Amino acid sequence: MDVTPRYLGAGSFLARRDPRVLLLVPVLYFVAVANVADLRGMLVCAAIALVYYRAAGIPWRGVRANWVFMLTFTTLLVVVNSVFTAADTRVGAGEALFAVPLTGTEVTWATLSYASTLLIRYASLAMVSFPVAFAIAPSDLGVALARLRLSQRLAYGVDLTFRFLPSTVAALRETIDAQRVRGYEHSRSRNPFRKLASLKPVVVPVTVNALIDAEDTANAMDLRGFGAKHRTWMRELAFGRTDYLVMGGFLALAAVMTAAKFFGPFGEVWAP
Amino acid sequence: MSTEALSPRHSPWTIDSRTVVFGAVGAALYAVLGLFSFLIPGTQSVTVRPAVALVPFFGKRFGVITGFFVGFVGNVVIDLIQGAGLIWWNWSVANGLVGAFAALIFTVIPPISSEALRHVVTALGALIATALGLLFIITDLWVLGIDFNTFLFLNYLPALLANGIAVVILVPALDAAWEPLAKRAGL
Incomplete structure (x- = not known):
């Protein structure tokens, strides 16, 4: 079981940026694409997101499964909600192209345009979000959050979480093996209650043992005066000119798209 | 025996070394155990993730900040491991709020001497806490542009059903196992 984050974009243009840029760009992009209903506006944003994603240098082989899962899930979500049913759809003024059997939902060009807009929105959000997962060194996350004015202690907590992952996996494996020696077998029942109850012999000891060990770690940190003074970090972060340019570009995109949604055409569904 | 979640010396809002370490341990546990899930038979997409039980448990035992940290950071780490990045950030906040609400709820509940009643409570x-915290995913209305019915019937209620089953079964079990150890350690 591999639970450590994969630093697939190491050495790429985005990996060389200040990690705060990679954390802030998705926020600005969310602002830019939220409630965009016009397919043309969404395509412009998606093109920018694609350029950004390519700059992360994430090898396709490493994330193929992630993309397949992500696109399958969002396509199902959009087709079911926006085409097959009227849960989240736009009919528009156009003539109905056809009606969906069983549900009877009338599909127009506006319906298809809006569904495409949603699908592209999800895919482009993934494009700006994947670099957070694959182009930030896990050891940089704590310091990046600290420099984003998150509490120093909580930022250290994020750092600590990543350090605990390998030992937690090892403890889980050890506990499962130990319980198997005692005759434990995971329930094959289809009853979710029984299935959950059968997990108790694994979840409870793993959690309790981790908490007992945590007490030692907390005592060690107390003895070293954790939290007594402002914490410093080995890794120095500083925005460079390129970082400002990338941030400025996405800030401008968010401002232009927000204005276009309120005063321009991008707040309405576009039907060809 | 009592349902008292936090020792008198700890405020639920304190951020000290214990808050940080227990939060980090909880988030790591949530991230590792959170990779296991199973489908409820007869449904299309309702999966039960047993690890969600850790969030209210940590909230109850270690306070608001730890509870929020475990739910939020644990969920973000799962998304990072699975490669989703920050797309579902509001679901991570919702998970964090489950832990925070659990801490607040159990702070105001008076001590209960009966063990059986304590498990039920x-x-x-x-x-x-799960029902309240998950309400935050109503932000999907603005984040993803879905309508209220989609939020309620496709997002909120299935998530509440799946997470509800897990917390009702596992939180009392975790709490019962931790109670004597917490007393012994003076936590």
């Missing part, structure tokens, strides 16, 4: 409190 623990399960109910965790369930209420």
